[in-house]
Amino acid sequence: MDPVKAARNGKDGALLQLFDEHHLALFRFAYRLTGSVTDAEDIVQECFLALLRPGCSYDPRRTPVRTYLFGVVRNQFLKRRRKNNLVNTDGPELWHDRSPESAALHTERADAVAHAVMRLPEAQRAVLILAHYEQVPMAEIARVMALDVGAVKSRLQRARKLETNACRVRAGPGAKTMNDTELDELLNTWSTPPAPASMRECVRSGFAAHAKQSPDPLRRITAFLPKVKKSLVAGAILAAAAFFLAVTLALPQTRKPVSLPAGIPYIVDSDVVRYADDGTFSVEEHRGSYNNNGCEIGVYAVYPSFLDALQHALGMVGAFMGRLTLPFVVSPELLKKFTSAARVSAGAEHGFALGSGAALINAGCVYGAVVGRETILGHPTVAVQPNLSEHERVTFWMAPDLGCFALRITVEEKQPDGTFRLVIRKQALKVTWNAANHGTRNSTGGL
Numbered sequence: 001m002d003p004v005k006a007a008r009n010g011k012d013g014a015l016l017q018l019f020d021e022h023h024l025a026l027f028r029f030a031y032r033l034t035g036s037v038t039d040a041e042d043i044v045q046e047c048f049l050a051l052l053r054p055g056c057s058y059d060p061r062r063t064p065v066r067t068y069l070f071g072v073v074r075n076q077f078l079k080r081r082r083k084n085n086l087v088n089t090d091g092p093e094l095w096h097d098r099s100p101e102s103a104a105l106h107t108e109r110a111d112a113v114a115h116a117v118m119r120l121p122e123a124q125r126a127v128l129i130l131a132h133y134e135q136v137p138m139a140e141i142a143r144v145m146a147l148d149v150g151a152v153k154s155r156l157q158r159a160r161k162l163e164t165n166a167c168r169v170r171a172g173p174g175a176k177t178m179n180d181t182e183l184d185e186l187l188n189t190w191s192t193p194p195a196p197a198s199m200r201e202c203v204r205s206g207f208a209a210h211a212k213q214s215p216d217p218l219r220r221i222t223a224f225l226p227k228v229k230k231s232l233v234a235g236a237i238l239a240a241a242a243f244f245l246a247v248t249l250a251l252p253q254t255r256k257p258v259s260l261p262a263g264i265p266y267i268v269d270s271d272v273v274r275y276a277d278d279g280t281f282s283v284e285e286h287r288g289s290y291n292n293n294g295c296e297i298g299v300y301a302v303y304p305s306f307l308d309a310l311q312h313a314l315g316m317v318g319a320f321m322g323r324l325t326l327p328f329v330v331s332p333e334l335l336k337k338f339t340s341a342a343r344v345s346a347g348a349e350h351g352f353a354l355g356s357g358a359a360l361i362n363a364g365c366v367y368g369a370v371v372g373r374e375t376i377l378g379h380p381t382v383a384v385q386p387n388l389s390e391h392e393r394v395t396f397w398m399a400p401d402l403g404c405f406a407l408r409i410t411v412e413e414k415q416p417d418g419t420f421r422l423v424i425r426k427q428a429l430k431v432t433w434n435a436a437n438h439g440t441r442n443s444t445g446g447l
Helices: 003-008 012-034 037-052 065-084 100-119 122-133 138-145 149-166 180-187 198-213 217-222 230-250 306-329 332-339 357-362
Strands: 266-275 281-292 295-302 341-345 351-356 369-376 379-385 392-399 405-414 420-433 442-444
Touching (some): 003 012, 003 037, 012 198, 037 065, 065 281, 122 149, 122 180, 138 149, 149 369, 266 405, 281 405, 341 357, 351 357, 351 392
Antiparallel strands (some): 266 420, 281 295, 379 392, 420 442
């Protein structure tokens, strides 16, 4: 059984097994993000206890548990920084286990490295820590950061360049450069303190408290039926569960097509990731789509559960009924404007209209303020932030050579303090051209 599922079913040994396997790497990551043993300890404990909560979005079919936990640590750090203005202006708490004779020089170097890493922009710092100190593969870092592999490599290169400038320790008089090996050796001087032994007991205590607050559902049901034998109630529950499972398996599920129809020029495979308030995240939809005259057309969608698929199906029925009645309730001019609009999707619950599709293409995909340019999966994109809502900030990375297809979309909610919290991220993983139209040509993000 999946250890997370076992822990949710009341087995504390499963949660402690997860803790024993992953807490050291998570603590090192959290410590190097925060520069504080206390903050790192709190973040790691919260990271494991979050797995027990009903709203936890972890899905073992979509994300390895280590990748998910690294992502939760980073999101918890960002959440704390937004809420408490978590900035360690005094530098990180340094630690060493060397003799007094060698400690002075070692501490001086470690102090320079630690301060240089802590001064990096958060995204570059997280990538550098995961890649150098934790030896996490690029594809896994991309999932943790919700970026494509190319963006991860770019941030790592910038981080190491800044490190070279900030942490240079000259090999001799007149030395001005530092090669990769020397930089790696210098980075390794910043060690982390041991993880506090009390963390494990705190996680165990948190598990026990959660178990008291969340009693076995069977007990809650049978508490109202004292005269009914528990075995009969359990049998009825199992029969109902079996029936529901049978219905779930019997209903058709949306699948990725084996080949593309001739009329589709290309297909973009994307993941739609949702971020919860507690820093956890999950892939809520995997979809394939393309653009036609500036409008995104869905080809397939895969959801992590039957209920998600059912909810999306009900939404599609509502949208279909709306389109059927639209010609009878609006003028021909408005109907033409609606059908020619540039529509972009960031999941089942987030659709956006960006004016006329033809106008968007003619404008080079510029709709709103241009905030950057980036190459994603080999396709140049322009990043724009239209003023769609005072409560949200939405950024689209659109590729002109794909008819202004949005290869990345981020939706951020405005917080009471004026900052923005990421809630939805749509990220293209692969672009596949239709062999019938263009020959075989793939662009892969490696996620």
